[in-house]
Amino acid sequence: MELQDYLRILRKNWIALVVLTALGAGAGLAFSVVSTPSYTASAKVFVSTANSSDVADLATGNTFTQQRVKTYSDLVKTSAVLQPVIDDLGLGRAVSEVRGQVSASTPLNTTVIDVTVTDADAVFAASLATATANQLIATVEDIETTDAAAGSPVRLSVVQQAEVPGAPTSPNRNLNVALGLLLGLALGVGFAIVRATLDTRVRNERDLERVTDAPVLGGIAYDPKAKQRPLIVHEDAMSPRAESFRTLRTNLQFLDAERSERSFVITSSMPSEGKSTTAANLAITLADAGARVLLVGADLRRPKMAAYMGVESGVGLTDVLIGRVELYDAVQRWGRSDLFLLPAGSIPPNPSELLGSSLMETLITRLNAEFDVVLYDAPPLLPVTDAAVLARLVGGTVLIVAAGSTHAHQVDSALAALETVGAPLSGLVLTMLPTKGPDAYGYGRYGYTYAETDGKK
Known part of the structure; x- marks a missing residue:
């Protein structure tokens, strides 16, 4: 079929196109309304080496911390970090439940770890993110300390505590409506083409x-x-x-x-x-x-x-x-x-x-x-x-x-x-x-x- 054939098909089925597009947008809006809002809070942890005045040592230490940051961020989901947090906050949950809410990421070429928590309770999300960041610091220092007298060769510190989010991160109403609209439009176009293909008149x-x-x-x-x-x-x-x-x-x-x-x-x-x-x-x-x-x-x-x-x-x-x-x-x-x-x-x-x-x-x-x-x-x-x-x-x-x-x-x-x-x-x-x-x-x-x-x- 040529372009004018497709245009004729769409013109002929414009009612179905409008209805399905509207239904798609409505479905996206309905999904946003009935979905439970989720809030996301993040705390930032800065990773550095022990103090040194030598420039060469500073460069070497920076390279060292960038290499270790990825490892430290992976520790966030471990029991060594999450179990103490659960005990301190008295959550009464299993580690596997909390693990699904917690994540950590490291921006490229930085020594910063973003500890993020998503939950239906905004205040709880902020509290859990901050507690997890603090526990990560304690766990890393404990692991990295091989000589009690010398201490840990790296230092972690919370540079930004998690703030209580003012608005939910999901559902994204505008995005869901847009996706529903596009899906409805695609279904309408598909319906029109299939109908035209099956119509042998x-x-x-x-x-x-x-x-x-x-x-x-x-x-x-x-x-x-x-x-x-x-x-x-x-x-x-x-x-x-x-x-x-x-x-x-x-x-x-x-x-x-x-x-x-x-x-x-x-x-x-x-x-x-x-x-x-x-x-x-x-x-x-x-x-x-x-x-x-x-x-x-x-x-x-x-x-x-x-x-x-x-x-x-x-x-x-x-x-x-x-x-x-x-x-x-x-x-x-x-x-x-x-x-x-x-x-x-x-x-x-x-x-x-x-x-x-x-x-x-x-x-x-x-x-x-x-x-x-x-x-x-x-x-x-x-x-x-x-x-x-x-x-x-x-x-x-x-x-x-x-x-x-x-x-x-x-x-x-x-x-x-x-x-x-x-x-x-x-x-x-x-x-x-x-x-x-x-x-x-x-x-x-x-x-x-x-x-x-x-x-x-």
């Missing part, structure tokens, strides 16, 4: 490019009133949706240039993808451009074309194929244009066999000779084989794909059904494209490059 032209190399002929915007006004080209001729059908008409004229017949099967992967309304509006735009067009209701299972176009459906394609009526008796002219309709007619018990018969092949040849463009409104490809059988005879197929509804594997299966019977795919049309939101695409990429203002173009 086709939403735009880029998704189709991952499935097939066939050209995308156009994009039709989603219209919630499509069932009430399917023939948008005449009902709202100046709308962007109507213009998109005219763009589709223009692109269709460049398809299959080497094929003399201008006939196409209009089908889809699954039902309710807008194939019938697309076929009807496309036929109207072609007739408006001066072409002699025939729209054939080739969906012999659930015919809709006659109802959309407002024509009589009692006689049609099936009646012509079985010889019940003549072609010209079944074909109906629509309006004053050169648009003619051949409804589906009576629903037969064997639609696939009828559409794939030699009678249908003969009729297709005749229709190609008598009309400039013939459009066949066929059933979906996946539920039944009717469209694939018909597409093999017609020689051109336009596959309708509903954006945000059709899955990539369904498109792939539909293409495989066409390939199995050797029917060529002319192109695809994206329908039901959203007009708002992150998945919305301007009509400019499909040829519609101007907008309406106050009802004027």
